[in-house]
Amino acid sequence: MNDLLIKNTTTFFTATFGNAPDKIVLSPGRINIIGEHIDYNDGYVLPAAIDKIICFTFDKNNSNTANIHAIDLNESVVIDVTKEEVVTDIVWTNYLRGVLFQLKLKGYEIGGFNCAFSSTIPTGSGLSSSAALECGFLFGINEMFSLNIKPVDIALMGQSAEHWVGINCGIMDQFSSVMGLENKVIKIDCRTLEYTYHDANFADYSLVLFDSNVKHSLFTSEYNNRRIECHEGLAIIKENYPEINSFRDCDISHLTNLKSKMTDNVYKRSLYAVKEIKRVTQACEALDIGDIATLGKLMFETHEGLSEDYEVSCAELDFIVALAKDEKDIIGSRLMGGGFGGCAITLVKKGSETAVIEKFTKLYVDAFNIDLKIYNVKISNGTSLYKNN
Numbered sequence: 001m002n003d004l005l006i007k008n009t010t011t012f013f014t015a016t017f018g019n020a021p022d023k024i025v026l027s028p029g030r031i032n033i034i035g036e037h038i039d040y041n042d043g044y045v046l047p048a049a050i051d052k053i054i055c056f057t058f059d060k061n062n063s064n065t066a067n068i069h070a071i072d073l074n075e076s077v078v079i080d081v082t083k084e085e086v087v088t089d090i091v092w093t094n095y096l097r098g099v100l101f102q103l104k105l106k107g108y109e110i111g112g113f114n115c116a117f118s119s120t121i122p123t124g125s126g127l128s129s130s131a132a133l134e135c136g137f138l139f140g141i142n143e144m145f146s147l148n149i150k151p152v153d154i155a156l157m158g159q160s161a162e163h164w165v166g167i168n169c170g171i172m173d174q175f176s177s178v179m180g181l182e183n184k185v186i187k188i189d190c191r192t193l194e195y196t197y198h199d200a201n202f203a204d205y206s207l208v209l210f211d212s213n214v215k216h217s218l219f220t221s222e223y224n225n226r227r228i229e230c231h232e233g234l235a236i237i238k239e240n241y242p243e244i245n246s247f248r249d250c251d252i253s254h255l256t257n258l259k260s261k262m263t264d265n266v267y268k269r270s271l272y273a274v275k276e277i278k279r280v281t282q283a284c285e286a287l288d289i290g291d292i293a294t295l296g297k298l299m300f301e302t303h304e305g306l307s308e309d310y311e312v313s314c315a316e317l318d319f320i321v322a323l324a325k326d327e328k329d330i331i332g333s334r335l336m337g338g339g340f341g342g343c344a345i346t347l348v349k350k351g352s353e354t355a356v357i358e359k360f361t362k363l364y365v366d367a368f369n370i371d372l373k374i375y376n377v378k379i380s381n382g383t384s385l386y387k388n389n
């Protein structure tokens, strides 16, 4: 599937700009096994890059102009790379403008270039198409203009680009898109950015993504609100326990002692963060020893926390996870990514995938009159150069 994507993107570039691209960059989306909404809370996360990708084609054009085509949208934009960027109404261009803004901010000098890109990452499904866009674009510019930006800094600049667009995200998506490795999940310590790779071996279970096919419009404002609420919670904890610097150093007892000093929401968000940080460590240990039952149980617990305490789920995702809980051939399931729609990442017994998918698809459409979408993903390498002339 990606061979066709690469071929079509290259053909488009050549037909549009009159020469073959000099650089082809592949930039993946990501899944996350566990560790949701804690990358910005000094937690650990356990994501992986996947084989759904954006293919970028590039060449320098000896001008000051970037001519960029979003093939799937049939839209293009012309940007003067010497000018200061501003956020515009055309959303997809903002992620790219955000990258150019970061380059300028950090003093990198670039010239004009031509670029065309096309994607197999569904948007709004919690698979981080925006991180793939930012990081793949920056990776290509880095290659074309030999800027020597290191991979982790590509991820950090991608994250800053996303902040510039207006989502105050953590580092998980950009880091996993850039640093992914085939068949490995990455345990990232989001406080220090230290990371370790772990075998993505789910024994008798397959990873299946059930896409609720809903995208609730609350995402950006509610996401940013959660960060503010967690910040408030931590400030109250620090005030009362000066030795504590982060949710990572907290126990549930610290929180229960402070419950009366927090609003109900701030208490619930903080409680979720403290519990989720502990779950990731347990989940990673379980994965390492092939204890998929424990991993699955923790995934269900995460969903419950995201739904009840963090309140970032929705009726459709709760429905899918409730079905999963009742299904003997499923060992774990939870909403993945920022929430308010998108996918439930689910571990389904090998051999029963088809039967489970058929059953869920029918029950879901009966309940919501919405088609459930299914993705089978392979854990793959991070952002990379496909061809270097």
Ligand code: GLA
Residues within 6 Å of the ligand: 035, 036, 037, 038, 039, 040, 128, 169, 170, 171, 172, 173, 337, 338, 339
């Ligand atoms: C979005 C953000 C990430 C992370 C997840 C939730 O994908 O971009 O930084 O916070 O939500 O875990």
